Amino acid sequence: MANxxxxxPEWPERxxxxxxxxxxxxxxxxxxxxxxxxxTDGTPVVHMLRRRASMAFAGGAYAYPGGGVDPRDDELHxxxxxxxxxxxxxxxxxxxxxxxxxxxxxxxxxxxxAGVLLAGPTADSVVGDTTGEDWEADRAAVAxxxxxxxxxxERRGLVLRSDLLGVWTRWxxxxxxxxxxxxxxxxxxxxxxxxxxxxxxxxxxxVWIRPRDAADAYDKGELxxxxxxxxxxxxLVPYATAAEALAAAPGxxxxxxxxxxxxxxxxxxxxxxxxxxFTKHIPTGGTSA
Numbered sequence: 001m002a003n004x005x006x007x008x009p010e011w012p013e014r015x016x017x018x019x020x021x022x023x024x025x026x027x028x029x030x031x032x033x034x035x036x037x038x039x040t041d042g043t044p045v046v047h048m049l050r051r052r053a054s055m056a057f058a059g060g061a062y063a064y065p066g067g068g069v070d071p072r073d074d075e076l077h078x079x080x081x082x083x084x085x086x087x088x089x090x091x092x093x094x095x096x097x098x099x100x101x102x103x104x105x106x107x108x109x110x111x112x113x114a115g116v117l118l119a120g121p122t123a124d125s126v127v128g129d130t131t132g133e134d135w136e137a138d139r140a141a142v143a144x145x146x147x148x149x150x151x152x153x154e155r156r157g158l159v160l161r162s163d164l165l166g167v168w169t170r171w172x173x174x175x176x177x178x179x180x181x182x183x184x185x186x187x188x189x190x191x192x193x194x195x196x197x198x199x200x201x202x203x204x205x206x207v208w209i210r211p212r213d214a215a216d217a218y219d220k221g222e223l224x225x226x227x228x229x230x231x232x233x234x235x236l237v238p239y240a241t242a243a244e245a246l247a248a249a250p251g252x253x254x255x256x257x258x259x260x261x262x263x264x265x266x267x268x269x270x271x272x273x274x275x276x277x278f279t280k281h282i283p284t285g286g287t288s289a
Contacts (some may be wrong), residue, residue, distance in 0.1 A: 002231075002261045002273045004204075006235050007178075008105070009272070011176065011177075011282075012268060012282045014176040014177070014178075015176050015261040015268050015282070016268065016269065017176070018175065018176045018261065019262075019263050019268075020079055023176060025175035025176070025180070026174055026177075026178065026179075026180050026285060027180070028069065028173055028179065028180035028181050028182040028184065029068050029069070029181050030069040030094075030098070030101070030102060030105070030181075030182050030183075031066060031067060031068045031069060031105065031181040031182065031183040031184075032066060032067070032102050032103075032105040032106035032109060032111045032183065032184050032185075032186060033063070033064045033065065033066025033067075033071065033106070033109065033183055033184075033185050033186070034064055034066065034106050034107075034109065034165070034185075034186045034187070034188055035047075035064050035168065035185060035186065035187045035188070035232060035236070036064070036065065036110060036114060036116060036188055036189075036190055036196065037187060037188065037189050037190065037221050037236075037242035037245060038088055038189070038190040038208060039189075039212075039241050039242050040239065040240065041143075041208050042216075043211075043212070044210075044239065044240075044241055045208040045209055045210050045211075046064075046208070046209060046210075046214065046236065046238070047064070047065070047114060047196050047204065047208055048062045048063065048064060048205075048206065048207050048208075048209060048229075049062070049064070049065065049113065049206045050063075050204055050205040050206070050207075051061060051063055051140070051204075057188055060221070060224050061224045061226055061229070062207075062214070062223050062224060062225050063225070063226065063229055063275075064185075064227060064229065065109045065110050065111050065112070065113035065114045065251055065260065066088050066106075066113075067105065067108075067112070067181065068105065068181070069101045069102055069105045069110025070101065070104070070145065070148055070149060070150075070165035071101065072150065073100060073101040073105065073108075073148055073149055073150045074097040074098065074100065074101040075097070075150070075152035076148070076151065076154065078100070078104070078150045078153050078154060078160055079153065079154075079157075079158065079159040079160065079161060080100075080159065080160050080162060081120075081124070081159045081161050081163055082161060082162035082164070082165075083163065085097075085099050085100055085105065087100075088102075088103055088162065088193070089187045091141065091167055091250075091254065092167060092170075092184060092254070093170075093254065098214065098264060102184055102269075103160070103162050103165065104105035104149050104150060104160065106151075106165060106184070106186045106188075107119065107149070107160055107161075107165070108142060108149035110188065111139060111142065111149075112139060113187035114196045114197065114206070114258075115130055115131065115195070115196060115197045116130070116138070116190060116191065116194050116195075116196055117158075117191075118142050118160070118161045118164045118165065118188060118191065119153060119156075119158040119159060119160050120158060120159055120161060121157060121159070121253055122159060123156060123159050123161075125193040125247070126164070126193070126194070127158070127191075127192060127193065127194075128193040129194065130194060131193075132196070138152055138155075138156070145263055156223060157288045164188050164189070164191070164196065165186045165187070165188050166186060166187045166188070166245070166246045166247075166248075166249025166250065166252075167175070167184055167185070167249060167252070167254065168185045168186060168231060168232060168235075168249055168252055169184075169185045169228070169231075169235075169252060169253075169254070169257070169259075170182070170183065170184050170228075170254050170255075170256045171183050171228040171256065171257045172256050172257070172258045174258065174259035174261070174270075175258070175262060175277050176238065182256070183214070183228070185228065185232055186250070187236075187242075187245050187246055187249055188246070189243065189246065190242075196208075208218035211233045211234070211236040212237050213225075214230075214233050214236050215230060215233045215237065218230050218233075227259075227275060227278045228257070231257075231275055231278075233250065256273065257272055257273065257274065258272075258273070259271065260272075260273065260277075266283070267281050267282055268280075268281075268282040268283075269281055269282075269285050270282060272288075
């Protein structure tokens, strides 16, 4: 492996089956992930977690906190600060209830997996330390899906701070994958007074790392990542502060990135439009290049 691109060994066979018409693509589930940033001298650092090697999907790969949308968050009208649901619907390319659910998923997963909560008692405040026993009990209930995130916010009397998020990009899992997600990637700055921790059962390590350092480690094959992860890291390198990255988010192109696979001269060519570095040529025997 020349770099740290995560590549499932079963992909060639699934791609061939799709091309032959014997594989029916599954419908992707909505998901959200958050690139949490913190300023240091001269450059922001990003919070990343390493997925446990035992995980069926991308085991051992570095990623950001994230997960699937909870349909229950479509329904309950929650207290909301920042751009309207209609604004988010237009930006995300979904309806207003779907927009609330996607933004809720972004905030929920950051809380579930990193212990960071982008919400406050008022529209211009954010909660402080969330490591107390009562907070942990609620976090565990949300993570176990015993409590929806919308219900958690309502019970705590909290306002979701959608203004602390910027949507950065959107990637859809290739149609030959058995687990497919339509994922919106958000950026956010670590709120003052809060700190991250590894609250995820799916991760065995978390790090704060400069985007350039993470990208260099990927290029050397030292850090394993999926294409969306390394692509977003490279995109963040030019920004000197978290605020600069957040300010750039509204101008980002939200056209979904979806991998394409085609048969060409005895090999499978796998590509991600706009991201030539991830192109793979796979001989019909299954060995990737």
